[in-house]
Amino acid sequence: MSEIEAKPKPLRWGIIATGNISIKFAKDLLVDPATRDATDVAHRIGAVGSRSIEGAKAFIHKLETDPGTSTECQSQLEACKTYGSYDEVYNDPDVDVIYIGTPHPMHYANAKRALEAGKPVLCEKPFTMSLSELDGLIKIAKDKNVFLMEGVWTRFLPIMYRVQEIIHSGKLGKVRRLFADFSIDFRPDEHPYSWRMIDPALGGGSLLDMGPYPAVWATMLLHHHPDNTSKKPPTLVFSHQTIYARSGVDANTRWLLEWEDVGQALCVTDMTAHGTHHGCVIVTCEKGDLILDGSIARPSTYHIIMRGEDGPSADDVKETFEVPVPAGVGMCYEADEVYRCIKRGEIQSDRMPWEESRMVQGWFDHIRATSGASGTG
Incomplete structure (x- = not known):
């Protein structure tokens, strides 16, 4: 050939x-x-x-x-x-x-x-x-x-596969909890009402625009964890939205998920305050922590901190690893997945299946319905 x-x-x-x-x-x-x-x-x-x-x-x-x-x-x-x-x-x-x-x-x-x-x-x-x-x-x-x-x-970034492998391997012991935060101070008061993050008719607010990012880390690390043998969706324990008074959309949202045999995940979005560059995702496990730095959408650095039996101390060992995207933003990886699925004659992706899109959409529907935030739905 x-x-x-x-x-x-x-x-x-x-x-x-x-x-x-x-x-x-x-x-x-x-x-x-x-x-x-x-x-x-x-x-x-x-x-x-x-x-x-x-x-x-x-x-x-x-x-x-x-x-x-x-x-x-x-x-x-x-x-x-x-x-x-x-x-x-x-x-x-x-x-x-x-x-x-x-x-x-x-x-x-x-x-x-x-x-x-x-x-x-x-x-x-x-x-x-x-x-x-x-x-x-x-x-x-x-x-x-x-x-x-x-x-x-x-979901398709190289660092996601690397972090999944570590958390799912048991190297850090059983997962206790996960924290994932996507917060940016967009200064909404400085934008016109017609701006997409403010206008309810455009799906405004922090949850819909920013929520998929903390949700994907919770899903890939906890829902896909080998300890979740039943693959049952988590319980949405509670949620809270602060309403942006000018238009009625959510200024920030917090929600707690609990996988019965795995652990809890606290997810945060906010369009009125910056989140930290260090620790956009923190996974706390029995023996140590895994911490991601950078944008939660495409972090490029993670740290593993192993703890002693008596808890955190100045003597804890910290290792840092870099997993950069070689070229582009990183959206090319999902395009590659689409190519391969279509070539194989598949109508959905095993890595991004419909049922998990339904699961996350269900969280968002419940949070919005119980908070009183404005929006088109």
């Missing part, structure tokens, strides 16, 4: 919406898979859909003129189709899969249209605004036999 024949056939992506998250995803699609030792995948941007043709063209121009875009990728982008509607992307026969990067309340309608057109879908988190909407999408995916996945990209 020749070198050309041995190369994987590119998956042609249709990008829906042209905001910041779509730019990040598109840039990662252009990263050479060889930089992450992936030889079985290939990605291309086949089409971009915006609310106007000018918006789609501006999106491509931004990618073409980015300093990190190679000459080869610039050539590929020249062939990319630009559309002034989303339906044109869904119906394009030269598009193999759809990425949805629209605001949260639009996810259901956008994913529904794409699935009905027979296109596989990777939809940004949060998947939908309610569990009933998510169940509707899953039914269509089953009926159409079409791939569907929530884009919780942190």
Whole structure:
């Protein structure tokens, strides 16, 4: 077999919406898979859909003129189709899969249209605004036999696999508790009411936008723990939301989860205060702690601190490990998962299954329903 024949056939992506998250995803699609030792995948941007043709063209121009875009990728982008509607992307026969990067309340309608057109879908988190909407999408995916996945990209980062291996190995003993915090001072008072983090019609508030990140660390480290032999969902012990008075969305949210045979997880989101760079995730175990530093979305450093029998002391041994993303933001890893699942003829990912999206959506539904926060759902 020749070198050309041995190369994987590119998956042609249709990008829906042209905001910041779509730019990040598109840039990662252009990263050479060889930089992450992936030889079985290939990605291309086949089409971009915006609310106007000018918006789609501006999106491509931004990618073409980015300093990190190679000459080869610039050539590929020249062939990319630009559309002034989303339906044109869904119906394009030269598009193999759809990425949805629209605001949260639009996810259901956008994913529904794409699935009905027979296109596989990777939809940004949060998947939908309610569990009933998510169940509707899953039914269509089953009926159409079409791939569907929530884009919780942190699940696929190399550091997630490394940390899972350590916690699940028992090296640190039994898990006692986990703390995961995603807090950024967005200074909401300085933004107009129409800003996406404030406006309830756009799914505003900290929980929906930021909540999937602490949730993914709790899920991957505790729900997937070997001690959770029943794989039963955890108990949502309690939750609290502080309401942002200006619009009624949540300014911050805290919720406690308990896996009966594993441990507890306290998850925190906040759009009015910065969280610490050191210890965005802390896993406390019998023999020691594992602490992650950096952004909770893509931390690159973790520490293992082994304790003595009498508890923490100045003599505790601390080891530090770096697990950087080789190139790009790291969203390329979830794109690789989509490629492999579609190639195998699967309609959902074992690493990001529908049932776990349903589990997290259920937490969010319950928290929002019991707090009185505003929102579209």
